[in-house]
Amino acid sequence: MALYMVIEHFKNGDALPVYRRFRDRGRLAPAGLAYVSSWIDADLRRCYQLMETDDPALLDEWIAHWNDIVDFEVHVVITSEDAAQRVASRLTAPPDSSQC
Numbered sequence: 001m002a003l004y005m006v007i008e009h010f011k012n013g014d015a016l017p018v019y020r021r022f023r024d025r026g027r028l029a030p031a032g033l034a035y036v037s038s039w040i041d042a043d044l045r046r047c048y049q050l051m052e053t054d055d056p057a058l059l060d061e062w063i064a065h066w067n068d069i070v071d072f073e074v075h076v077v078i079t080s081e082d083a084a085q086r087v088a089s090r091l092t093a094p095p096d097s098s099q100c
Helices: 016-025 057-064 080-088
Strands: 002-010 034-040 046-053 070-077
Touching: 002 016, 046 057, 057 070
Parallel strands: none
Antiparallel strands: 002 046, 002 070, 034 046
């Protein structure tokens, strides 16, 4: 499954319509799109939400329920562990500290 970092910019910097809809209707995510976790900035203007799916079209379906009150950025992300594995073969050997 692919991970997506979804950055939600609340229109007019207003979180109230977003929280009202969430309270009244839930996340509105289609089956196959899984919520992982989220964080809100301290100004209550942005949400950083991690989602997971094998079908990126499901993100568009979900966004359609919210794009009247939220502007979206969607980024494919990988875990830090996966990133470390991807670059491991390109890392140079650590310097030999015994040779001064």
